[in-house]
Amino acid sequence: MGRPPCCDKVGVKKGPWTPEEDILLVSYIQDHGPGNWRAVPTNTGLLRCSKSCRLRWTNYLRPGIRRGNFTDHEEKLIIHLQALLGNRWAAIASYLPERTDNDIKNYWNTHLHKKLKKLEANGVSSSSSHQPISKGQWERSSKLTSTWQSKLYVMPCPSISRTVPRRS
DNA sequence: AAGTTGGCCAACCGCCTGCGT
DNA sequence: TACGCAGGCGGTTGGCCAACT
Structure with a gap:
């Protein structure tokens, strides 16, 4: 059944x-x-x-959601985190508390993905050329550390209102 | 002005995980 | 320990609308 x-x-x-x-x-x-x-x-x-x-x-x-144009800072942060984490939109969204994972995912698919491809076609290396953390690496790092922030190896998140990602 | 195309984004689908029993 | 269920997540779809022909 x-x-x-x-x-x-x-x-x-x-x-x-x-x-x-x-x-x-x-x-x-x-x-x-x-x-x-x-x-x-x-x-x-x-x-x-x-x-x-x-x-x-x-x-x-949900209160506190900001809609509309992404700022330069948000855009750079998304690109950086996507390169680091891959398509873990919920994890990325935890660093942008005013944005939803769906919003970020949509923005990536419609704007940033194309933008980066264009840049790469022009010979400009982007941060997406880095290898994202693999699932295994993610899991191993989770065993070594106890806090969500330390899993990312990036700047501490000012306010994480969402749940930590799965497989953490 | 009418038809076509392409982009955007809200929402759905299906899978996975964690928790309770 | 095994199972069932609710919630969470990422991928994908489909409708709307503006730009273009």
């Missing part, structure tokens, strides 16, 4: 969120806090899957 779906697909709404749904979700989380996502659709009456609720909150509704 295969693994059951995360939620009942029948009667679950998909697609863009409406302002009314956003209000329901935000007011519920303001009252109860994020977490226990499975209970959110039931308690709010939202016809959404729990995953969808969590995604909407973390990527769009």
